[in-house]
Amino acid sequence: MHLVQKRNQSGVTFMKKRMTTAILSLALLAAGCSSSAGTGTSTGEAPKTGGGGSEKKAEQPAAAKVSSEPVELVVFSSSGDSLESFNERFGNAIAKKFPNYKINYIRNEKGKTLPELLAAGQVIDIYFDSIRVFIGSLQYDMQLDMDDLVKSHNVDLSNLEPTALDGMRKLSGGKLWGIPVTNSNMALYYNKDIFNKFGVPLPKDGMTWDEVLDLSKKLTRFEDGKQFLGLGVATTQMLSMTQQSLPIVDPKSGKSSLSDDRWKKMYSTLYEEPAKPQGYREYMKTIKGNIPNVDEFHNKQNLGMLVYLSSYFQVNAKELKGVNWDMVSVPTFKDMPGVGVQPYPGYFSVTKQSKHKDDAMEVIKYLISDEVQMQLSKTGTMSALKTDAVKKAFGEQSEYKDHNLKAVYFNKFAEMSQKTKYDNALQDAYFAPMKQVASGDVDINTALRQAEEVANKKLDEEKKK
Incomplete structure (x- = not known):
């Protein structure tokens, strides 16, 4: 939509006939209104908070450059999740969807903690953790505002639990340092x-x-x-x-x-x-x-x-x-x-240091898809989506499916408080x-x-x- 607007602006500049100019001006006004209305709904982007000052005209993000060649993506979490646990929840689904991606999951353990890895020059492409632990990673300056990636990859954020998404907006001063992929209550x-x-x-x-x-x-x-x-x-x-x-x-x-x-x-x-x-x-x-x-x-x-x-x-x-x-x-x-x-979300983020930001974004985009979120919900991992069908499926494949697992959705979430580093x-x-x-x-x-x-x-x- 922004590209259409720019072309129209260029045409108005060089057209000399009044009738043509008038028509194009009307078209430009219509396109501008359409673009303004569509931006929020196409990405589901929450209103940004903080920053202050006058609003700047949004620039069109660079087109996504997803590789078709073999790519290694390094994934790290301070959670200490085992490789088996990571693969069961995320790794297997990623490998099936993206056969050209090699996912190198590094488990947090002695000699491989986040500060030790960064000190050794290890580049991490995708970092994920719960909100509390995510805050602790801010001191390492890995965070990247992912808004442009969300736009260039046409990522729909509108189905995400709004309190979890707003919580990240608050933490990052209106930016988007991470996207909720899992949730907890x-x-x-x-x-x-x-x-x-x-x-x-x-x-x-x-x-x-x-x-x-x-x-x-x-x-x-x-x-x-x-x-x-x-x-x-x-x-x-x-x-x-x-x-x-x-x-x-x-x-x-x-x-x-x-x-x-x-x-x-x-x-x-x-x-x-x-x-x-x-x-x-x-x-x-x-x-x-x-x-x-x-x-x-x-x-x-x-x-x-x-x-x-x-x-x-x-x-x-x-x-x-x-x-x-x-x-x-x-x-x-x-x-x-x-x-x-x-909510106690698990956020996935593309790091500032990654040389494969577009590929990493494609992975996260897939992880918040209905397909992956439905499977997570069925096995007992609370979904980051607000979709009723996904909530209804919670725990269907759990060994404790005969228990009152739906209790996790009985109350509404409280608003996430302002978090700080x-x-x-x-x-x-x-x-x-x-x-x-x-x-x-x-x-x-x-x-x-x-x-x-x-x-x-x-x-x-x-x-x-």
Whole structure:
């Protein structure tokens, strides 16, 4: 469309006859309107935020140059996924679609961490990671604004989960440093045997935190020489997925956001209240003051409920075989009905250093296709698409397909908070109050005040680097 517009502009410049000029001017106006309306829908591009200033006229990106010759594409993720796992989810599909591409997947391990690879001069073509880990890669200056590639390759972004796409726009100041290929949510997993043992009604979709805390109290007890615990909530991941869409760094002040009372509500509801029944805090002392988590759920099997990532049943499928479990939607706050946690996307990006940017873009374009996303969904990987058919197929081929896997789609996603390159550096400061209020060692007001001081000091240090 932009090419049509340029040709029309050139014609108007050199035509001398008034009638012809008038006709071409009208045609130019129509073409311009058509181009303006079509740009957003053809790529599904979200409105860019940040940057400010006057808008510049968009330039036509260079035409895509996809190779028909053999090409090696180096793919890296800090996730530590095995080659088998990578191939099962992505590699096999890529090899079948692009027989001339050799995919060299480098697993994150000792001697092959991201900083070690880059220091050795290794060029990475495609980098992918979850949003939290992706933030940590920003210090290595690999990010490329992929908007021009999206346009030149006619990539349709309109079917992607909008909260996941908007989250990347926020992180990159309106640019597009990565495209969501997978997604993740949280769910409440529960042990049926523990509920049945104590005659407590099983959880159901749509419960509030207050209702779940009531169940937790009934399950936290010492019986048959064993300490049973009602509820454990994921810690590290929750910092990136708060239901109130809380940022780590306040966008307005540039300081820690811990003075926001919503943090206090989150820490109290998710970590302080579950630990109040007798026996819970005594048990925490036996695990070095940590919050009961997956070890208590699938190994020791003394945890009745666990709020954890929706990928838990897939990643830990083997461990869960010995547990009589099921799942329901993540609890919600009473004043935020139907609002779950923020999405936890896995972003794929073409790096700035890649010499095969067009080929890498073709791979990512294929990975967000209905074909690949449908297969991912069927096997239990949460899709990056918002398409109903793909959501409906979730877990159809999973060994746990008879479980309530659709619970991951019960609530709507919370809006993704503003992420910054400093978030990971402040993680320990935000993590500390979780353990402190759960153990009862420090009152919640003191814990948050101390954490805010530590966070701001660390933030100042990071900004000076």
